[in-house]
Amino acid sequence: MKRKAITFLILAIITTIAFSLNHNDLTRTTDLDKLIKDVETKTEKLLSKSNIPGAAISVLEDGQVTWIGTFGYADLDVKRKVDQNTVFQVASISKSVTALGVMKLVEDGLIHLDDPIENYITRWQLPESEYDPKAITVRGLLSHTSGLSVGGGYPGYESNTQLPTLEQSLSGIGGGSKPVELENEPGARYSYSGGGYNLLQLMIEEVIGEDFHSYLNEVVLAPLGMENSSFQWDDHLQDKTAKAYDVKLQLLPNYIFTEKAAAGLYTTIEDMNKFIIAEINSFHRSGILEADTVQEMFSPILEVRGFESFINDEAALGHFINHANNRIIVTHDGSNNGWKAHFSMEPQTGNGLIILTNGNNGTYLLNELVSAWYYTNFGIERQFDQLRHTVMATVYALSILILCWSLSVIVNLVSAFIKKELIVTTYSNKKVLLSKVLISIVLVSGAFLLSKISVLILWFIDPFIVILLVTSVFIRTILAVLQLYIREREIRKHVLKRSMKKRFLFNNL
Missing domain, CATH: 3.40.710.10 (DD-peptidase/beta-lactamase superfamily)
Incomplete structure (x- = not known):
């Protein structure tokens, strides 16, 4: 429950900041x-x-x-410059x-x-x-x-x-x-x-x-x-x-x-x-x-x-x-x-x-x-400007959330790797391996398709938000594919054994 509350708070903060920022490159002035x-x-x-x-x-x-x-x-x-007769x-x-x-x-x-x-x-x-x-x-x-x-x-x-x-x-x-x-x-x-x-x-x-x-x-x-x-x-x-x-x-x-x-x-x-x-x-x-x-x-x-x-x-x-x-x-x-x-x-x-x-x-x-x-x-502001602000703020918030999610996954993976608790799955069953490969292909293809759609929809708004969204989606997709080949159950067992061993040693002191 506490973890959900923290997640919701982070989501609210990121969204609020994204929508409160000025996304204009040129200053709005009546002069x-x-x-x-x-x-x-x-x-x-x-x-x-x-x-x-x-x-x-x-x-x-x-x-x-x-x-x-x-x-x-x-x-x-x-290097011919634009002039008034170009x-x-x-x-x-x-x-x-x-x-x-x-x-x-x-x-x-x-x-x-x-x-x-x-x-x-x-x-x-x-x-x-x-x-x-x-x-x-x-x-x-x-x-x-x-x-x-x-x-x-x-x-x-x-x-x-x-x-x-x-x-x-x-x-x-x-x-x-x-x-x-x-x-x-x-x-x-x-x-x-x-x-x-x-x-x-x-x-x-x-x-x-x-x-x-x-x-x-x-x-x-x-x-x-x-x-x-x-x-x-x-x-x-x-x-x-x-x-x-x-x-x-x-x-x-x-x-x-x-x-x-x-x-x-x-x-x-x-x-x-x-x-x-x-x-x-x-x-x-x-x-x-x-x-x-x-x-x-x-x-x-x-x-x-x-x-x-x-x-x-x-x-x-x-x-x-x-x-x-x-x-x-x-x-x-x-x-x-x-x-x-x-x-x-x-x-x-x-x-x-x-x-x-x-x-x-x-x-x-x-x-x-x-x-x-x-x-x-x-x-x-013209109507398009209002649309642009909403789209940019939404994409910024979504991209940052995806990147934070990816960062959390990376931290957990690195931590498990350092503790030697990260076990890569080896598949003896070819059907299971094939299903994992197919899921990987679907994830990567989906990310690629999403990037193409994002470019088509957002190209007229701002080039940076397209790059930010596509990058965040691809990072999370790569991590999702990586997680398909990690035996999380084995990791939990390994951690549980170490915890029980420590408790046994403590009780016998």
Whole structure:
């Protein structure tokens, strides 16, 4: 009973400490100058901690660039540093830029948001479905409420391979792509669909009669002065483009895309500033688009549900919408293999944040910076920050408890070994030995599977807690396997005999 009480007390103490600790890398402050100073001071350390090669970060205030910071390396091999002209892939942020191009077609009267997409495409048709394809509208495609499937996530293609056509990609022909299908009732719920943006790309090409990337350059990139941006990896960008790296800082190919509207934009931190400032300005007065058009583009369509709801509240046209203190935050993330990017802006005040990275672990930096910026602007933690704190505290407490348990086992084993009371089992019965071996394999396999699952679930939270949890589980698993081959009954008998011998000697003195 006493032992259980002590165990419970230790559990309570560890859990309390884990949940009371501050797990943030950046200081939470409502002073923007202090936040910028903190970012300047700590970002290099965050890059090193998280295995992120480089980053470019921009902070906007009142619709103007307040600060730009560049950190780390665009190319680790030659030690080329990231600067303001370094070109990054921004992955799904391509969708936000594409949305401007689509809304320009709306303003020009060439398409209508609530028309069926099939009114504008002839080169490809959706597969048969139980749902009505006529209900798939341009608005639904822009807001991920069309009912279409993801389309495969679009990992991209190595530059020396033959790219599939857009129609082939839509049909699931090509590396990593899957057929775009009508899986849900259009307009019924939010479901993220890169395939929907593939259809929008096709629509633009058919309506305009020219390549997608040429049109977007004419109506968005060139008018905004985004000279180092393109939906095609042009010659003038190649020498400026950063190298992409995986979680272990191993070099990755520069993947290119048929699915340009969904994932294909190359840009710089300076050009992204121009894009965000143009959206902010057009929200208040006519600019790249009419103010009414931009306000409609930022109007929520449907609520985001499931895990994604911890990151975004609602889906709009090419953007996501979050709410804080009766104000809206317009945002979008980007995630290609080797590239992570993000922007957030508050169109009413003109405040914003842009982050570009060239590593698969860039998500760690994005989450920390976005949470800190959110607190600076609104004085409250975003929902994801609360989730992150709960997860980190839980993992810390669980890992420490497992390590304490393992330490207790190690102490007992070492003590028994020193006293020569540790007896390793030898099995004469092959069936018993086989069962022990099978149990050992199951334990090790289970630990390995748990580590893989932990990485998948916790990768976006913090790299250290993944290492801590996996290490603690593997240590305890190894000890559990070791204990399978120790004859505890023999140990107890041995100890009992020694105790009885001592008692006999004492009684005969």
